[in-house]
Amino acid sequence: MRARNHAEGGEQAAAPPSRADSDGARAVLEGPEIDRALTRIAHEVLERTKGGTDITLLGIPTRGVPLARRLARRIEQVENRSVPWGSLDITMYRDDLRLAPARALGRTEIPAEGIDGRVVVLVDDVLFSGRTVRAALDALNDIGRPRAVQLATLVDRGHRELPIRADYVGKNLPTSLRESVTVLLEELDGSDAVLLGPARPRGGQPIEEEKR
Amino acid sequence: MRHLLSAGDLSRDEALLILDTARELAQVSGRSVKKLPTLRGRTVVNLFYEDSTRTRISFEAAAKRMSADVINFSAKGSSVSKGESLKDTALTLQAMGADGVVIRHSSSGAARRLAGWVDGAVLNAGDGTHEHPTQALLDAYTMRERMGRLEGLRVAIVGDILHSRVARSNVLLLSTLGAEVTLVAPPTLLPVSVGAWPCAVSYDLDEVLPKSDVVMMLRVQAERMQAAFFPSAREYSRRYGLDRDRFARLPDDAIVMHPGPMIRGMEISAEVADSPRSTITEQVTNGVSVRMAVLYLLLGGSESAIGN
Known part of the structure; x- marks a missing residue:
């Protein structure tokens, strides 16, 4: 299972952890570096899609959504036209639903033009096992038929469990399975940072097994 | 396993969770593929001892949109008309492995009695003059x-x-x-x-x-x-x-x-x-979304997110 640190992140929104956390997390990306990475990704998207006339950006809640919005804004600044963007909640398509109590749903907002025939760029904060992206592909399938689907992620931390790769990566971050990666974003947490912390119980299986 | 037997059992947070979930699920009705894979492999039994059109169809549509298998049971033309008791019917359902039982009964308290007999989640779809x-x-x-x-x-x-x-x-x-x-x-x-x-x-x-x-x-x-x-x-x-x-x-x-x-x-x-x-017709449409939300929150995870 992928440790979606968002889950905890959402609850921390009111009081974001400080950079040098008591549990020893250290910042591997600061605000300006995240900005530069997103600007680079925006240009890469335009280059790869030949001007991006038919792209739709879809952020995966929670933290993929503000990232998608930021990417859309950057592409707009470069190309001087608006880019449809929205959010795609994948909760109902997760493969680990039965390992935890039913979760609250995130928002799904598909831009009015739909996704049929468009190049959909999925946007997420951390790429880990690839299971979230697998779920997102299933979710897209029920909504329409895009011409192509691409994946942009702020951090790729490795440890894939499925044959999935990102087309655009902000930073490749080699991690051990025992480390945690937490993305903080201004819109939700008050400041931008990517934190690398020491072992935390991974969301999902081990905790659930203790419960049983 | 937890149940939805009375509206009074829901805390404010649980009730709002159901309403928020229903709002997201309402989008599914507007899509070309009106189905979510979430309850694939789960079985929901509609156990109706009283006449009902709206509620039974609504529960059936909700369960099917979540990909659950639905078994409809109405008292007319079943072993109940031969004199079988509620408990024996419940034990039959239990033996068939129902994950969720939606019950409508003319006696107040029938849903709560049933909850004591089966392992699955019980959803009260109206019991006598008591609750819905x-x-x-x-x-x-x-x-x-x-x-x-x-x-x-x-x-x-x-x-x-x-x-x-x-x-x-x-x-x-x-x-x-x-x-x-x-x-x-x-x-x-x-x-x-x-x-x-x-x-x-x-x-x-x-x-x-x-x-x-x-x-x-x-x-x-x-x-x-x-x-x-x-x-x-x-x-x-x-x-x-x-x-x-x-x-x-x-x-x-x-x-x-x-x-x-x-x-x-x-x-x-x-x-x-x-x-x-x-x-009046809006209520019927919303009923499907709300029942999808309740089924998801009761049956979707390892344990129920709502109920008593």
Whole structure:
């Protein structure tokens, strides 16, 4: 299972952890570096899609959504036209639903033009096992038929469990399975940072097994 | 495993979780593929001991949109007509491995009894004159979507309160959610215990109407009446029916609700029932979304996120 640190992140929104956390997390990306990475990704998207006339950006809640919005804004600044963007909640398509109590749903907002025939760029904060992206592909399938689907992620931390790769990566971050990666974003947490912390119980299986 | 037996068992947070989940799930009805894979491989049994069109179809549509397998069971033409008891039917369902049982029964408390006999989640779809929690949830959902809020909303529930499980569930849920409920009925159609309910009571519809944001009309349930509760249908209709004149006395943005089935000309006039401010068909649509949310929250995870 992928440790979606968002889950905890959402609850921390009111009081974001400080950079040098008591549990020893250290910042591997600061605000300006995240900005530069997103600007680079925006240009890469335009280059790869030949001007991006038919792209739709879809952020995966929670933290993929503000990232998608930021990417859309950057592409707009470069190309001087608006880019449809929205959010795609994948909760109902997760493969680990039965390992935890039913979760609250995130928002799904598909831009009015739909996704049929468009190049959909999925946007997420951390790429880990690839299971979230697998779920997102299933979710897209029920909504329409895009011409192509691409994946942009702020951090790729490795440890894939499925044959999935990102087309655009902000930073490749080699991690051990025992480390945690937490993305903080201004819109939700008050400041931008990517934190690398020491072992935390991974969301999902081990905790659930203790419960049983 | 937890159940949904009474609207009163839901905390404010749980009720809001259901309504928020329902709002997201409502989008599914607008898609070309109206289906989610979430409850694939789960079995939901619709156990209906009482006639029902709306609720049974609504639960069936909700379960199917979540990809659950649905088994419909109605008392007519089954082993029940041969004299089988509720408990034995429950044990049969148990042996077939039902993950969720939706029960409608003419006896109050049937759902709670059933919950003690089966391992699956029990959803009360109406037990006698007691409760109908998913109806209250879809009513609250409809009010929230139309009026934008529930907190402080003034709701009048009018008609046969005595025999209405919808009224009881609505009073319990709406008071949890912060709405102010007033029950309006002739004294003979109010339960004795109404003084202990978290709501106000009035006998005078005309006095309550101008102070209401939502008016919910209830059907007079003649099939449950063994005595005369009012002199004549015409007199009841004149004093407690919602006709054009009374409708005009409502605030301009107020809405009219009815859980159905309605008797046009008795508790509600055709003109009011068909007005754009009547939410009667909207309630049916919302019912599917709300029941999808309840099924997901009860059956979707390793353990239920709501219930008692």
